[in-house]
Amino acid sequence: MATTWTAASAPRRVDEAIAVFRGRWKLLIVFQLFGGQVKRTAELRRAVRGISQKVLTQQLRQLERDGVVVRTVHAAIPPRVDYRLTAWGQALCPAIEGLLDWLDARPPST
Numbered sequence: 001m002a003t004t005w006t007a008a009s010a011p012r013r014v015d016e017a018i019a020v021f022r023g024r025w026k027l028l029i030v031f032q033l034f035g036g037q038v039k040r041t042a043e044l045r046r047a048v049r050g051i052s053q054k055v056l057t058q059q060l061r062q063l064e065r066d067g068v069v070v071r072t073v074h075a076a077i078p079p080r081v082d083y084r085l086t087a088w089g090q091a092l093c094p095a096i097e098g099l100l101d102w103l104d105a106r107p108p109s110t
Contacts, residue, residue, distance in 0.1 A: 020066050025051050025059050030068065030085065034093050038072075038084040063089075 005013060021027050025048060032039060032047045039047070045056050060083060063069040068089035074080040085092075 033085045038082050040082045
């Protein structure tokens with residue numbers, strides 16, 4: 001079933017999509033998980049320089065709530081928690097590549 005957007009509905013839908021990644025850190029977190037990578041909280045904190053533990057936890061919870069990441073708790077001592085992208089989250093990769101290609105094709109300013 002093909003989705004049909006209108007001039008009125010498309011901007012709202014795009015804003016909805018952008019809202020999922022609104023914030024300083026969410027895209028940086030998602031980039032760390034592209035390609036099927038699975039990372040523990042500490043690995044993400046090291047990879048996303050400058051983010052506090054509190055903010056990382058908040059951002060991961062929001063991404064999990066929005067269906068972008070999956071949190072897995074492993075029964076171990078000490079407990080181990082890791083994160084990976086959902087299939088829907090991973091499907092964002094081509095869209096971001098398209099956006100980057102679009103940006104690279106920008107004509108030089110005069």
